[in-house]
Amino acid sequence: MAETTEFKGMALAKAINESLRRALEADPKVLIMGEDVGKLGGVFRVTDGLQKDFGESRVIDTPLAESGIVGTAIGLALRGYRPVVEIQFDGFVFPAYDQIVTQLAKMHARSLGKIKLPVVVRIPYGGGIGAVEHHSESPEALFAHVSGLKVVSPSNASDAYWMMQQAIQSDDPVIFFEPKRRYWDKGDVNTEAIPGPLHKARVVREGTDLTLVGYGPMVKLCHEVADAAAEEGKSLEILDLRSVSPIDFDSIQASVEKTRRLVVVHEAPVFFGTGAEIAARITERCFYHLEAPVLRVGGYHAPYPPARLEEEYLPGLDRVLDAVDRALAY
Amino acid sequence: MTVESTAARKPRRSAGTKSTAGKRTTARNTPGAEPELVQLLTPEGERVKHAENAVYDKYVTGVTPEELRGLYRDMVLTRRFDAEATSLQRQGELGLWASLLGQEAAQIGSGRALRDDDYVFPTYREHGVAWCRGVDPTNLLGMFRGVNNGGWDPNSNNFHLYTIVIGAQTLHATGYAMGVAKDGADSAVIAYFGDGASSQGDVAESFTFSAVYNAPVVFFCQNNQWAISEPTEKQTRVPLYQRAQGYGFPGVRVDGNDVLACLAVTRWALERARNGEGPTLVEAYTYRMGAHTTSDDPTKYRADEEREAWEAKDPILRLRRHLETSNHTDEGFFAELEAESEALGRRVREAVRAMPDPDHFAIFENVYADGHALVDEERAQFAAYQASFADEEGGN
Numbered sequence: 001m002a003e004t005t006e007f008k009g010m011a012l013a014k015a016i017n018e019s020l021r022r023a024l025e026a027d028p029k030v031l032i033m034g035e036d037v038g039k040l041g042g043v044f045r046v047t048d049g050l051q052k053d054f055g056e057s058r059v060i061d062t063p064l065a066e067s068g069i070v071g072t073a074i075g076l077a078l079r080g081y082r083p084v085v086e087i088q089f090d091g092f093v094f095p096a097y098d099q100i101v102t103q104l105a106k107m108h109a110r111s112l113g114k115i116k117l118p119v120v121v122r123i124p125y126g127g128g129i130g131a132v133e134h135h136s137e138s139p140e141a142l143f144a145h146v147s148g149l150k151v152v153s154p155s156n157a158s159d160a161y162w163m164m165q166q167a168i169q170s171d172d173p174v175i176f177f178e179p180k181r182r183y184w185d186k187g188d189v190n191t192e193a194i195p196g197p198l199h200k201a202r203v204v205r206e207g208t209d210l211t212l213v214g215y216g217p218m219v220k221l222c223h224e225v226a227d228a229a230a231e232e233g234k235s236l237e238i239l240d241l242r243s244v245s246p247i248d249f250d251s252i253q254a255s256v257e258k259t260r261r262l263v264v265v266h267e268a269p270v271f272f273g274t275g276a277e278i279a280a281r282i283t284e285r286c287f288y289h290l291e292a293p294v295l296r297v298g299g300y301h302a303p304y305p306p307a308r309l310e311e312e313y314l315p316g317l318d319r320v321l322d323a324v325d326r327a328l329a330y
Numbered sequence: 331m332t333v334e335s336t337a338a339r340k341p342r343r344s345a346g347t348k349s350t351a352g353k354r355t356t357a358r359n360t361p362g363a364e365p366e367l368v369q370l371l372t373p374e375g376e377r378v379k380h381a382e383n384a385v386y387d388k389y390v391t392g393v394t395p396e397e398l399r400g401l402y403r404d405m406v407l408t409r410r411f412d413a414e415a416t417s418l419q420r421q422g423e424l425g426l427w428a429s430l431l432g433q434e435a436a437q438i439g440s441g442r443a444l445r446d447d448d449y450v451f452p453t454y455r456e457h458g459v460a461w462c463r464g465v466d467p468t469n470l471l472g473m474f475r476g477v478n479n480g481g482w483d484p485n486s487n488n489f490h491l492y493t494i495v496i497g498a499q500t501l502h503a504t505g506y507a508m509g510v511a512k513d514g515a516d517s518a519v520i521a522y523f524g525d526g527a528s529s530q531g532d533v534a535e536s537f538t539f540s541a542v543y544n545a546p547v548v549f550f551c552q553n554n555q556w557a558i559s560e561p562t563e564k565q566t567r568v569p570l571y572q573r574a575q576g577y578g579f580p581g582v583r584v585d586g587n588d589v590l591a592c593l594a595v596t597r598w599a600l601e602r603a604r605n606g607e608g609p610t611l612v613e614a615y616t617y618r619m620g621a622h623t624t625s626d627d628p629t630k631y632r633a634d635e636e637r638e639a640w641e642a643k644d645p646i647l648r649l650r651r652h653l654e655t656s657n658h659t660d661e662g663f664f665a666e667l668e669a670e671s672e673a674l675g676r677r678v679r680e681a682v683r684a685m686p687d688p689d690h691f692a693i694f695e696n697v698y699a700d701g702h703a704l705v706d707e708e709r710a711q712f713a714a715y716q717a718s719f720a721d722e723e724g725g726n
């Protein structure tokens with residue numbers, strides 16, 4: 001791996017695996033912890049082979065206890081380690097929510113800045129894989145609402161690789177949401193060409209008529225939407241948010257000042273979600289530039305439905321296009 | 331020396347038997363050592379009788395040949411149902427399946443110990459217990475097919491919905507049992523969970539609450555040796571049943587592949603609950619013969635020989651040997667059961683294939699008991715959106 005700088009067609013899950021490998025190699029204080037992360041390599045194989053190469057004291061199979069996983073990671077971080085913990089699925093982070101919200105997020109402030117907690121909490125999230133309940137949720141807003149935490153989500157293999165490097169190097173706790181339905185999507189990864197900062201959004205497609213903001217699993221959908229809209233002669237700009245806390249409002253503002261219309265897409269419920277925050281801030285910042293209200297497309301205020309209904313629940317091509325049409329109609 | 335022969339001589343429960351507690355370890359902690367457990371039927375199908383078993387044995391001394399055949403039938407049909415569900419998953423009819431293969435005795439033994447007014451809090455693998463409660467097995471398949479997130483009314487069979495978040499239901503069981511006690515009823519509550527779940531804070535808290543409030547709850551831990559890829563020693567360094575001692579209630583380890591022993595020990599624990607003696611932890615020592623679920627690949631983490639060793643202790647084979655050697659059956663019984671089992675498989679197959687996809691509006695149903703303005707608004711938007719497609723189709 002050391003000599004290779006460019007990986008062609010690497011799956012997103014594999015990119016995270018390579019990134020973790022690099023972090024384990026570079027810093028003896030980096031630890032991987034979680035349920036089934038060892039021999040099995042995690043249920044999505046994101047940690048595949050790492051225990052074999054770095055041993056059981058660096059890649060740690062933990063008891064089945066999420067509060068325990070995050071709580072002990074905090075202790076290890078207090079002792080100078082940099083734990084990267086895996087929560088098996090989105091819906092199983094809640095036993096650890098107390099540790100994350102009341103402890104992980106607040107210790108830096110409570111210690112007047114004396115304590116740093118460089119803990120990364122990896123959470124495969126989102127739907128679209130036909131799973132049973134608690135395996136398809138998008139709880140990012142619940143974490144973004146908590147000060148002291150940083151929340152990010154890559155949408156492609158290269159970002160997955162680099163954002164993981166940056167998250168591990170961060171001295172703040174980072175909740176790292178991995179778009180599980182994109183784990184097998186392939187992209188090119190250059191392990192030398194360091195990209196921009198972790199919390200910077202990126203224009204991934206230029207356009208003039210409307211800005212689509214998405215992150216994680218929704219960026220691919222945004223491209224499909226822009227393709228479809230292009231066939232109808234509409235030019236959409238796509239912004240990959242990459243970070244949900246903090247949010248790079250400057251980049252959104254710059255794009256909206258150009259296109260004058262904004263649609264935010266996420267899988268999580270719209271109510272009290274990331275889109276609500278973006279809509280409010282952008283309305284404040286760009287009131288005189290906007291030609292239409294900021295629209296949001298996302299999940300409903302209902303429990304994530306059984307697999308056979310998820311197509312209806314999740315934002316899809318038609319629903320986003322519908323919002324685009326509505327915004328353009330103003 | 332087999333597990334069973336050691337066990338047959340030295341079954342014990344932790345509370346009240348302090349003698350060797352400190353020395354006991356799990357099989358894996360000390361290679362070659364075997365767990366001590368209550369066993370009433372050896373893998374060869376011989377009935378074990380001796381003094382130390384007496385406390386439990388008396389709960390099954392009255393079991394008739396007909397009841398034994400009933401237990402056998404339950405296990406065979408449950409296994410058949412489970413096999414059918416596994417193959418339906420392979421055929422793409424189910425999104426996922428969590429097989430109970432190997433755990434039939436633990437589930438049927440404990441399930442048949444229950445009274446109708448007892449209440450069950452299962453995890454996601456308790457298909458055999460559901461069977462004992464009279465839940466139609468086809469109801470269990472909806473959530474695995476992805477058409478609902480539950481699929482039955484918990485109150486019609488006193489069988490709560492499957493719980494996927496590990497360990498959460500043990501607290502519900504404890505609270506329910508606290509309610510039973512407040513009501514002055516003599517029903518009992520049973521909570522099922524796995525060895526992995528024993529690590530969760532919720533489980534520890536349920537032990538605390540049940541002990542403090544003397545709740546009539548039986549904690550039935552099926553130690554099937556694995557939590558996905560992690561063996562039991564990644565959860566605990568002492569045998570699980572010994573945990574109970576620290577909370578102040580008895581724990582007992584039973585041979586989870588011995589249906590008679592599971593029946594006896596659960597009856598004993600339920601009786602304690604009914605008599606106001608509080609909680610009990612039963613650790614059914616068993617084995618998950620299949621994969622964790624159909625998405626799992628056990629070849630990544632465990633050796634084939636382990637499964638082979640446990641196959642020799644198969645719960646169904648064991649009771650069959652016992653029935654045959656005690657002349658409790660004739661060929662007709664097995665033939666009839668085989669036919670019944672085929673019929674069940676067919677019924678399940680047909681029912682699953684006929685199971686309709688849910689109505690789209692089901693997303694908005696039952697989100698709140700009292701209703702909610704936002705849900706109403708979103709439902710209306712959803713309806714208008716759906717209708718727009720119909721208009722387009724109509725217009726074309």
Ligand SMILES: Cc1ncc(C[n+]2csc(CCOP(=O)(O)OP(=O)(O)O)c2C)c(N)n1
Nearest residue numbers: 088092494495496524525526527556557558
């Ligand atoms: C809180 C939580 N964390 C993780 C999971 C993912 N998961 C599902 S089953 C399982 C292993 C459970 O093992 P055990 O409790 O021994 O029960 P078994 O499946 O062996 O019956 C895990 C880790 C989950 N369902 N809930």
